[in-house]
Amino acid sequence: MDFIHPTTKEIAQNLLGKLLVHKTNTCIYSGFIVETEAYLGIEDMACHSYAGKNTPRLQSMYKIGGTIYVYTMHTHHMLNITTKEPNNPQAVLIRAIEPIEGIEQMAANRQQTGILISNGPGKLTKAMAITKELDGRMINEGALYINQEKSKIPNEIITAPRIGIPNKGDWTLAPLRYYVKGNPFVSGMAKKEVLPPLKIWRNII
DNA sequence: ACTACGATCGACT
DNA sequence: GTCGATCGTAGTT
Numbered sequence: 001m002d003f004i005h006p007t008t009k010e011i012a013q014n015l016l017g018k019l020l021v022h023k024t025n026t027c028i029y030s031g032f033i034v035e036t037e038a039y040l041g042i043e044d045m046a047c048h049s050y051a052g053k054n055t056p057r058l059q060s061m062y063k064i065g066g067t068i069y070v071y072t073m074h075t076h077h078m079l080n081i082t083t084k085e086p087n088n089p090q091a092v093l094i095r096a097i098e099p100i101e102g103i104e105q106m107a108a109n110r111q112q113t114g115i116l117i118s119n120g121p122g123k124l125t126k127a128m129a130i131t132k133e134l135d136g137r138m139i140n141e142g143a144l145y146i147n148q149e150k151s152k153i154p155n156e157i158i159t160a161p162r163i164g165i166p167n168k169g170d171w172t173l174a175p176l177r178y179y180v181k182g183n184p185f186v187s188g189m190a191k192k193e194v195l196p197p198l199k200i201w202r203n204i205i
Numbered sequence: 206a207c208t209a210c211g212a213t214c215g216a217c218t
Numbered sequence: 219g220t221c222g223a224t225c226g227t228a229g230t231t
Contacts, residue, residue, distance in 0.1 A: 037212070046212070057227060072226060074213045093212060122213050164212055 001146060003065030003139075008083045008090040011065075012038040013178050015081070017152040017201065020097060022128045023143050027105045029128040031097030031118060032152055035179040035186045037162045039080075041090040046165040046172070049089035060136045061089035068144060070135040076122025079130055081139055095121045095163070095177075097128070098185045120187045153202040156181040163187065 001018070003011060013036075021030040039047040048071075049061045060069040061082060069080040069091055080091040097118045099106050106117050106127035118124040125131075134144055159175045166172060179186040182195025 039212075048212080055228065071212090073211060074223085075225060076213055078212065080212085095212085120213070162212070 001066075001140075001148070003081065003083050004085060006083075008038045008040055008092060009176065011081075011083050012036040012092045012176070013157055015092060015094070016154050016157060016178060016180050019100065019147040019150045019152075020094070020128075021101075021145050021147050022130060023145075024129055027102045027129070029099075029102035029106060030147070031099040031101075031124070031128070032180075033094055033096075034098050034183040035094075035096035035177070037093040037095060037178070038176040039091050039093065040176070041084075041088060044090075044171055045168040046162060046174075047090070052089075054089075058089070061091055062087055063136070066139050068134045068137050068139055070125070070130065070132045072132065074122075077125040077130055077132065078121050079125050079134075093121060094124065096179070096185050096187050097124045098183060099127065102128075115184050115189075119185045119189070154180040155200060155202050 015033050015036050018033050019030055020033055041047055041049055042052050044050055048058050054062060057071055060067050063082055064086045065083040067082040069082055071078055079094045082091045084090050099118055107113050109129060110117050110123060110127050118127045139145060158179050158181045160177045161173045161175060162177045180200060182200050184194045
């Protein structure tokens with residue numbers, strides 16, 4: 001995947017359906033990415049790097065597209081992948097996955113079952129044992145990577161405002177959240193909006 | 206050393 | 219839908 005030349009909005013949408021894999025000493029975890037958010041750098045009031053802000057915790061944001069940016073908040077780890085060239089601090093937040101491999105261990109890590117395993121940004125990192133140890137590393141060059149071959153294509157992508165960013169002017173409602181329509185692992189998905197599996201992913205002929 | 210603040214989660218009405 | 223817990227980070231004394 002190209003994390004440099006497309007826009008961050010395009011990359012956020014391209015990530016939907018990709019099989020995210022985390023290989024640890026004890027387990028292989030994987031799942032399809034079903035929900036992302038774009039953070040557009042120095043102009044984006046909701047972005048950590050707004051107005052060029054830079055601190056030790058933010059350093060990964062300023063690295064080349066494809067760098068893993070993990071930060072903690074409220075005791076939870078958040079997984080991002082940076083985009084664009086160095087010193088252009090944009091990124092995509094991975095908000096939810098549909099578990100595929102290592103589901104039993106994910107359930108144990110989370111002490112939960114079903115959609116509660118990974119229907120939120122803090123939940124999926126706990127399920128897949130993703131920690132700040134990955135911060136600053138490159139995706140696809142180590143333990144965390146995308147398996148292109150096994151990835152899927154969403155039937156339909158829904159665009160919506162990002163979650164949890166009040167009082168950021170126009171950026172509060174900017175449509176920079178993307179998710180796979182009807183997938184039950186999307187955070188906050190209402191039960192009546194869940195679609196049958198055949199209507200979620202594009203059929204391969 | 207002290208304070209304020211979240212890109213959240215889980216429990217509850 | 220609302221609300222409280224909880225703690226690392228960063229900015230200020």
